[in-house]
Amino acid sequence: MKAKYIFAFLYIAAGLLIAIGPMSIFHVCIPEDGRLMLCNYTARVEFVLGIEISAAGILTAVQKTDELQEITGVFAALAAITEMLVADVLVGVCENVHMHCHAVARPALNILGASVLIITVIRIIQLRAKGGSEREEQTPDDIQAFT
Amino acid sequence: MRNRPLTTFRLSLENLKRKPLRTAGLIVIVSLTAFVIFAGGILSASMENGLGSLRERLGADLMIVPTGYDEGAEGIILRGEPAYFYFDKSVEEQLAGMDGIKNISSQFFLTSLNQDCCDVPVQIIGYDPGTDFSISPWISEVYDDTVNDGEIVIGSDITADTDNQLKLFNEEYRIAARLEETGTGLDQAVYANMNTINDIFSAAKKSNFSFIEKTDPRSSVSSILIKLEDGCDPEVFTRNIRSSFDGLQVIRTKSMINDIADNLNAFIGIISVFVLIIAVIALLMLTFVFSMMANERKKEFAILRALGASCAKLSRLVFCEAAIVSAAGGILGTGVSMVFALSFSTWTGDSLNLPYMQPGADAIIILAAAAIIISLVLGPLAAVYAAARLSRREVSDMLREGE
Numbered sequence: 001m002k003a004k005y006i007f008a009f010l011y012i013a014a015g016l017l018i019a020i021g022p023m024s025i026f027h028v029c030i031p032e033d034g035r036l037m038l039c040n041y042t043a044r045v046e047f048v049l050g051i052e053i054s055a056a057g058i059l060t061a062v063q064k065t066d067e068l069q070e071i072t073g074v075f076a077a078l079a080a081i082t083e084m085l086v087a088d089v090l091v092g093v094c095e096n097v098h099m100h101c102h103a104v105a106r107p108a109l110n111i112l113g114a115s116v117l118i119i120t121v122i123r124i125i126q127l128r129a130k131g132g133s134e135r136e137e138q139t140p141d142d143i144q145a146f147t
Numbered sequence: 148m149r150n151r152p153l154t155t156f157r158l159s160l161e162n163l164k165r166k167p168l169r170t171a172g173l174i175v176i177v178s179l180t181a182f183v184i185f186a187g188g189i190l191s192a193s194m195e196n197g198l199g200s201l202r203e204r205l206g207a208d209l210m211i212v213p214t215g216y217d218e219g220a221e222g223i224i225l226r227g228e229p230a231y232f233y234f235d236k237s238v239e240e241q242l243a244g245m246d247g248i249k250n251i252s253s254q255f256f257l258t259s260l261n262q263d264c265c266d267v268p269v270q271i272i273g274y275d276p277g278t279d280f281s282i283s284p285w286i287s288e289v290y291d292d293t294v295n296d297g298e299i300v301i302g303s304d305i306t307a308d309t310d311n312q313l314k315l316f317n318e319e320y321r322i323a324a325r326l327e328e329t330g331t332g333l334d335q336a337v338y339a340n341m342n343t344i345n346d347i348f349s350a351a352k353k354s355n356f357s358f359i360e361k362t363d364p365r366s367s368v369s370s371i372l373i374k375l376e377d378g379c380d381p382e383v384f385t386r387n388i389r390s391s392f393d394g395l396q397v398i399r400t401k402s403m404i405n406d407i408a409d410n411l412n413a414f415i416g417i418i419s420v421f422v423l424i425i426a427v428i429a430l431l432m433l434t435f436v437f438s439m440m441a442n443e444r445k446k447e448f449a450i451l452r453a454l455g456a457s458c459a460k461l462s463r464l465v466f467c468e469a470a471i472v473s474a475a476g477g478i479l480g481t482g483v484s485m486v487f488a489l490s491f492s493t494w495t496g497d498s499l500n501l502p503y504m505q506p507g508a509d510a511i512i513i514l515a516a517a518a519i520i521i522s523l524v525l526g527p528l529a530a531v532y533a534a535a536r537l538s539r540r541e542v543s544d545m546l547r548e549g550e
Binding site: 097100102108 | 227304306335486487490491493494497
């Protein structure tokens with residue numbers, strides 16, 4: 001299986017978890033009396049950012065050139081950084097450490113965001129190494145031998 | 148092209164790179180083992196830490212509460228579940244006259260919403276600074292001064308605003324100190340002297356908080372803590388209280404701690420067995436795979452032997468591959484386990500309903516090192532059989548079998 005499909009799958013999976021996780025498996029607080037809390041707003045923003053990361057995964061699967069793949073990876077990484085900042089600083093979650101959003105949702109989002117960053121770094125290293133080995137295959141000696 | 152010497156390490160690395168999926172599978176097996184070892188270790192250490200902390204903080208031998216509220220009292224101490232219940236304060240004076248008591252002090256419980264954050268009930272515990280022997284030593288560890296009227300002391304998990312004030316029942320109270328973490332439900336409580344409790348009680352009534360008729364901090368208490376003199380049998384004393392007073396329940400803190408310790412030991416036992424099973428399964432799987440790898444590379448080994456490599460060299464090659472896989476798996480598994488264990492520490496403690504306090508950085512580093520070292524040993528140990536078989540083979544046999 002081509003490496004790009006593996007990375008595409010990883011981006012899509014991480015993105016979907018970021019988008020849907022705060023509303024399901026690592027849910028934020030349930031609003032009482034219709035009153036939204038910080039964590040509820042965080043969940044909404046994370047939904048959008050998660051969809052963006054998944055979209056980056058789809059693009060990774062369909063793109064043909066390594067340069068575009070790198071750019072897509074950087075885009076996914078920026079979305080991941082924003083996602084972590086939203087959960088920790090920009091919007092945040094409930095301050096009480098025992099609330100589910102603080103104890104579960106926020107660390108889960110941070111881990112997922114960091115995972116997307118690591119995936120991107122590995123992908124860029126892999127693309128550069130692939131490009132380097134392709135160039136190495138045609139060494140000056142090899143080329144001279146042909147001419 | 149650069150000519151780099153073909154060392155055992157480089158050859159092992161190239162061999163592993165040639166079969167990326169198999170190598171990844173082996174690393175995953177070792178990672179899982181390291182993950183389970185570290186997670187099990189941190190879980191056990193945190194629970195033991197929490198129990199030790201509980202033993203330290205519970206200064207009383209006996210805790211007296213109204214009949215039927217022992218679960219409520221345990222919920223406050225262990226799980227931070229707010230509760231309030233009352234009985235007549237005159238019981239304290241009557242108890243004080245009994246023989247065998249070294250210290251006696253009462254507490255008054257209230258619950259309130261922490262209006263600075265979230266709609267989560269907060270336990271308020273009123274104590275008498277003149278007689279208290281349970282909370283005061285704990286406060287003096289972090290605060291040298293006296294806690295004045297109108298001031299409160301908060302547990303480590305209480306959220307407060309930046310002005311160092313806490314709003315309870317629409318009234319602001321200055322926070323004198325924040326207590327150190329205990330890993331128990333006491334981290335989620337607010338502590339105040341009796342004069343402040345009277346203010347809070349009045350504020351509660353103004354906020355339409357309903358109490359049972361005649362409940363008042365001046366005439367009611369929620370619990371009485373008793374420290375017995377050395378040599379006084381808690382069992383006998385408990386029987387005396389039960390025969391002398393109606394409507395009271397006696398919680399022997401030592402029994403409570405022993406029950407928790409029994410649960411904890413059982414839990415740690417289960418974790419240990421689980422970790423052992425995982426390690427044995429991993430060892431068996433690695434042994435099988437390394438044997439299979441040695442078997443399918445007979446021709447390769449035969450060529451190396453023919454080129455002059457000794458049996459010992461071949462064995463070293465197999466061990467080196469195993470060690471690389473183990474090192475990578477050990478570091479990866481331990482790293483991932485550390486991230487998950489530390490990130491979800493609060494949720495783990497809440498889910499277990501047992502005292503839970505994460506150990507310090509030094510203990511975590513030791514646990515991580517232990518997990519990595521055990522993983523490092525696992526691979527080479529699994530490779531022993533394959534290496535031993537290799538060292539007994541003749542070159543001609545290998546070549547013939549490889550055809």
